[in-house]
Amino acid sequence: MPKPKSSFFCQSCGYEASKWLGKCPSCGAWNSFVEEVVAKAEAKNDWRQETGRSKISQPKTLEEIESGxxxxxxxxxxxxxxxxxxxxxxxxxxxxxxxxxxxxxxxxxxxxxxxxxxxxxxxxxxxxxxxx
Ligand SMILES: [Zn+2]
Structure with missing residues (x-):
């Protein structure tokens, strides 16, 4: 089982970083970063299956879109x-x-x-x- 993906978030402004930072580059707060596990993509796929939506949306031309x-x-x-x-x-x-x-x-x-x-x-x- 792969390790759950985590990110570091500034508790002051919500800035997201892939590694811990001492000073937030967005708001300038010090020692404001905490590590949080980011929800895995599979959870989103379950929601899409429940709602009958396809897993991946691709751009379409107007002619490809069926109406009615x-x-x-x-x-x-x-x-x-x-x-x-x-x-x-x-x-x-x-x-x-x-x-x-x-x-x-x-x-x-x-x-x-x-x-x-x-x-x-x-x-x-x-x-x-x-x-x-
Ligand atoms: Zn910040």
């Missing part, structure tokens, strides 16, 4: 599906914006609750657990 084959997940909200172009694209990120109190959290909670066959992670930086 995206699998979409329907939400309980027809209008939201329409705005999203037919539903949620797995692996995509959707930014929901709007005025405070307009119903962004309520809409996302309803969508999350309706996706019964999926694990949903609801992250909030504003509301308390009780408010959610």
């Amino acid at each position: 084959h995206e699998v979409r997940m329907a939400t309980p909200d027809q209008e939201l599906d329409r705005v999203l172009g037919g539903g949620i694209v797995p692996g995509s990120l959707v930014l929901i914006g709007g005025e405070p109190g307009i119903g962004k959290s309520t809409l996302m909670l309803q969508v999350g609750l309706a996706l019964k066959n999926f694990k949903v992670l609801f992250v909030s930086g504003e509301e308390s657990e009780q408010q959610i």
Whole structure:
């Protein structure tokens, strides 16, 4: 089994180096480097296999890209599906914006609750657990 790969990181600014350094070349801090094991590439491959993505992405020309084959997940909200172009694209990120109190959290909670066959992670930086 190969030795786990490790790098040295400045605890002050996050600068990464392959060997221990007394002084950080980025922020100038002294004795700020600590060794950390870097996650092996195999762990990333597992994630890609779980999500059905190929291991290696290669650049493509526009002619090589097929359109219209995206699998979409329907939400309980027809209008939201329409705005999203037919539903949620797995692996995509959707930014929901709007005025405070307009119903962004309520809409996302309803969508999350309706996706019964999926694990949903609801992250909030504003509301308390009780408010959610
Ligand atoms: Zn530094």
